[in-house]
Amino acid sequence: MGIPVENFFLKPDTKGTLQARIQQMVAEGILSGRFRRGEKLPSSRKLAKHLGVSRITVTLAYTELLSNDYLSSKGRSGYFVSDDAPTPPTFDATPERADSVDWTRALGRRFTGYATLVKPQNWQDYRYPFLYGQTDPQLFDHAHWRLCALQALGAKDFAALTQDYSDQDDPQLVEFILRHTLPRRGITARPDEVLITLGAQNALWLTKQALLNESRLAVIEDPCYPALREILMRARCFVHATPVDKDGLPPDQIPEGADVIFVTPSHQCPTSYTMPLARRQALLARARDLDALIVEDDYEFEIAHIKPPMPALKSLDADGRVIYVGSFSKSLFPGLRLGYIVGSAPFIREVRALRASILRHPPGHAQRTTAYFLSLGHYDSLVKRIGKALNDRRVIMEHAIRKYGLTIAGKGTHGGSSFWMRAPDHVDCEELTVRLREEASVLIEPGTAFFAGPNPPRNFYRIAYSSIAQARIDPGIAEIARAIDATSVT
Amino acid sequence: MGIPVENFFLKPDTKGTLQARIQQMVAEGILSGRFRRGEKLPSSRKLAKHLGVSRITVTLAYTELLSNDYLSSKGRSGYFVSDDAPTPPTFDATPERADSVDWTRALGRRFTGYATLVKPQNWQDYRYPFLYGQTDPQLFDHAHWRLCALQALGAKDFAALTQDYSDQDDPQLVEFILRHTLPRRGITARPDEVLITLGAQNALWLTKQALLNESRLAVIEDPCYPALREILMRARCFVHATPVDKDGLPPDQIPEGADVIFVTPSHQCPTSYTMPLARRQALLARARDLDALIVEDDYEFEIAHIKPPMPALKSLDADGRVIYVGSFSKSLFPGLRLGYIVGSAPFIREVRALRASILRHPPGHAQRTTAYFLSLGHYDSLVKRIGKALNDRRVIMEHAIRKYGLTIAGKGTHGGSSFWMRAPDHVDCEELTVRLREEASVLIEPGTAFFAGPNPPRNFYRIAYSSIAQARIDPGIAEIARAIDATSVT
Incomplete structure (x- = not known):
């Protein structure tokens, strides 16, 4: 894909000859990762017209960049970002600016810093996602x-x-x-x-x-x-x-x-x-x-x-x-x-x-x-199909929960998609969540964030069956039970 | 289309026999426009099961509704909302409730009552829509x-x-x-x-x-x-x-x-x-x-x-x-x-x-x-195509504006999609806008709402060329000029 000519600007605050400023502009684009290897540059005629400079200035800049290996030329088909051009470290390597704004003062209000439920964006990569509120690709129409x-x-x-x-x-x-x-x-x-x-x-x-x-x-x-x-x-x-x-x-x-x-x-x-x-x-x-x-x-x-x-x-x-x-x-x-x-x-x-x-x-x-x-x-059909699948999963899950001796603190009488669970008093479910995620590929939600007050109970958690395949439920619950048991030892 | 059984509820606060309450529920659905002529009701068996009542109660209610012409029956295929059922006046005829809430007190803050630009939702029905910011179906890709x-x-x-x-x-x-x-x-x-x-x-x-x-x-x-x-x-x-x-x-x-x-x-x-x-x-x-x-x-x-x-x-x-x-x-x-x-x-x-x-x-x-x-x-191609069309329209519009003696107060030097216009001092452009809309099928925007202060100038208006066809521009501008001339007479 060609780099559109509109992407080129001579910043009014840069110094040096026109030719040097054009070279710098192209090199910066490459170094910052905006222009990538193999991408075609505008013709010297087009760029010259766009910048309002003479064509020879652009041609000289391009030639210089060619000899520095920023660009390569393919005969009559034009100039390209060279395969040997310096690699930008990663795209977000644009240097962090040192703002002269004091943001602590400038911000009239703050919005960060509240406790929220954190869901891994890549939840589908986990083996046992007892995660609430995501869509199951198997069920959606x-x-x-x-x-x-x-x-x-x-x-x-x-x-x-x-x-x-x-x-x-x-x-x-x-x-x-x-x-x-x-x-x-x-x-x-x-x-x-x-x-x-x-x-x-x-x-x-x-x-x-x-x-x-x-x-x-x-x-x-x-x-x-x-x-x-x-x-x-x-x-x-x-x-x-x-x-x-x-x-x-x-x-x-x-x-x-x-x-x-x-x-x-x-x-x-x-x-x-x-x-x-x-x-x-x-x-x-x-x-x-x-x-x-x-x-x-x-x-x-x-x-x-x-x-x-x-x-x-x-x-x-x-x-x-x-x-x-x-x-x-x-x-x-x-x-x-x-x-x-x-x-x-x-x-x-x-x-x-x-x-x-x-x-x-x-x-x-x-x-x-x-x-x-x-x-x-x-x-209506989707809701019926989801309902049926959730009901099947729920039966399996309730069975597994009993089988592995976990304690249900709350479950819907009409339906829903999750169980509210209580672990033994000494279990910290925030820690349990991290441990299960990292060691057993199990996603659960700690219950702490649901409670008001300065000292919320830490031994509640939520497990949902809206996004987990039926066959994964039993072994997943087994992992949770194992992790809770391991906690009691310490 | 059948009316799903889930749409039926016996409100706990209604009075009378079960049969009467079922009749009332169906009649209300018809009178409020929720159930429409020709729509099929659930079978008596299904509705009875859903409501937790005996089937004979539902059958008796349906029979009564049949004799009142709310329902009709088509042999073995079930009950339908009758073609002779009372017509709901229009759908939003659900009676306005007399709230016992004092909303003047209950609302913690007010958000209505600010001056905003009002755009007719049916702008495409107007002959000369010099309207800003809508999409032209002819240009969009x-x-x-x-x-x-x-x-x-x-x-x-x-x-x-x-x-x-x-x-x-x-x-x-x-x-x-x-x-x-x-x-x-x-x-x-x-x-x-x-x-x-x-x-x-x-x-x-x-x-x-x-x-x-x-x-x-x-x-x-x-x-x-x-x-x-x-x-x-x-x-x-x-x-x-x-x-x-x-x-x-x-x-x-x-x-x-x-x-x-x-x-x-x-x-x-x-x-x-x-x-x-x-x-x-x-x-x-x-x-x-x-x-x-x-x-x-x-x-x-x-x-x-x-x-x-x-x-x-x-x-x-x-x-x-x-x-x-x-x-x-x-x-x-x-x-x-x-x-x-x-x-x-x-x-x-x-x-x-x-x-x-x-x-x-x-x-x-x-x-x-x-x-x-x-x-x-x-x-990129879309923007180019839009740019070309806008440029053509702008040339025609500027020409028409000069031809009919209107005054441009501001126009973009790079592009854009509108002219900022100044009418003679005595013209009230809010009135002009209404008159043009109602009498000449022309949409313009009065400029008053753009100004701060208690006594904004009333003789500015904006006319855009983003949604008007090329051929309509000249006659549309002529209408504006005519309406402004008519104002000077009074």
Whole structure:
């Protein structure tokens, strides 16, 4: 491939003759790894015209670079980066600049430094990936997804693909969610009560931004999804973590003054407990007494493979105080980055304006592809197939867990994709995770990051069966049991 | 299409016999428009099992609905929503709920109510769309984009498509930007100095969030891109608008105490003035004196069709104080929602963490498709083709503007896609815009929203040639001239 002439600039601050500056420019490109061996340089005529210098100057520079072995010439076909040109160490060898900016002062706010779940990007290289929330290539309906994506790339959908939607969403996707997705959760809503988001994370962030400020109190479950806790910490509102029991968040433990309560009733995250109906009603009553809002994160509802899921908490909400967050990340794939918020129109209006200011709208092509995938029924079949596979894996996993004497602390009654596990008290699961990863090619998630408070329990961990092949489950669990046993010795 | 059984729920708070509740549930679905004429209901056996009631109860409910004409039965093939069923007025007729939540109090912050540019979503239905920033279906390389998208949907790229990248970007896209896109602007950078964003809007938002707080002073150009001013207003930092002259932002007018200076040196937005080299150097010197940062929005650099663009301001930055914002929205399409930030590593680290908290990452498929489109050279050809077409249109437009006696207030010296226009002083361009849209099918943009201050001039407007067919330009300009003339009479 030729190096386009547009890649060449004479920096106004370089010194020396024109010829020397051209040589330096080419040499720098090679040394920094931007121009690679075998790549063709622009003709001397073209480069001269582009730089506004005489052709002979360029030719002299090229000749000099030729004799230095930076370039080679192949007869009449031009100049190429020589095969003997100095090798750039690696591409990112561009020298680290010594900024004269004091970044400690310049940054108005800090965002790094929060505890998050770290997932190895190369998780597929591990033998036993009991990893949560990635897509299993064996289960995903790649063929139909591709067809829907192609359809959404067609000439008929040109506007949906390319248009600046401004603050709007794809009407086809919104309609499908209203007519088919929400009714399955017992929810009826109007188009002005739904906003498409860039995944559930984005939905939770927008919601906190609209509802919380420095004088408000947010209540979260303990343990809880770490990214949610992080979002709230950054919001600088007050945060109270209420410990959950086997039925989820206990309403009578929610403190006075609570403004917004974040819950996962279908499937408490990470324990997988399901909140029974009576408690849901008590929770709504408690919220009414406090005049608080409830944010319901209904993650994973669609993979209820054991029995039909209970309707969402939102379906019981006569007051308009429940804000419902859904996502396609678990049932489709996380890289899609599509979720939605359902709430009262005055609230949706504000988060819509906020979303427009931050990112305008989720990409049109992803929205339309998903609308097709849903409306052609592929989504339903996919969810069924995933459900069946997860159910099979779950049975094997539960069996293996018993066989090797591990302890389940929580598991979904409707479905889900993971077990919440408790190791003996003396086991530090952060260490266990590292040991299993490095010594036995096993990926588990330490539970520590899920807990609030300064001294979280360290003997919990989560193991998922969404991305691990059936045959790997038993030997993988055996490895975990072995590693835990080895810990007890020390 | 059959209505899936999962769409049926007996709400725990409804009253009456089981049979009556089932009837009510089905009737409500029909009346609200969720179930449509001709759609098939689940069999009585299936629904009974799903609801956990006896089959005879469901059969009795169905029979009752049959006699009320909600349902019809087609012999042995089951029950359908009747063709005589009551019509839902329209789909969004779900009754507006009377919330018991006081949203005025519940919302912690407000985001609506800022002046923004309003674009009709159906702009393609207008005869003379002098509209800025939409994609012209005649110019976009749909065929190759489709091929690249297909390639990125292939089995080989499964991980790139589906994976949760967490806080990371697609390495292929980052590498291409580093090796090919930035060098064209004279910029060299390392991978840890680049972040992919959800378009330029998202890049500007992340940047303001990291750099500004309630005690800092942001400087913007006057006039300026309205969405940027809106972002800064929301940030509750101090904002100073410095009037631009024919060379863009005058460095000596930047006030003492400035912390962050937002500029568009390639193409001042909206006037299209290009900042000359000497002023760029003066601007950098002024920023150094103030110890301020500069955010360079390099929009539209790629469509420089008149002469090669000047290197970016960032290319002259030895201090690390320039933060560079680029985007693929103008040259590819706005619905893609992909842009990038280039800045020093400590800054990029913070905005990366912030982006992860807000939305994790831009969708994998869009990133990989763009990487292919760039690396296969389609992007370069597209930009050339667009440049040629824009140049032709610009010549015609400039000619028509002169012919009909309109006044250009600013035009790009390198290229771009619009003219910044000045109407006679007495013309209110907001009114003019409405009149042209409604009476002459002409879309223009009033200039008012670009200006800061309480009494912005009302006689400026912007007309773009990026989405209008060549043949429509002359008659469209004639319509504008006629409408302006008509204004002078009153």
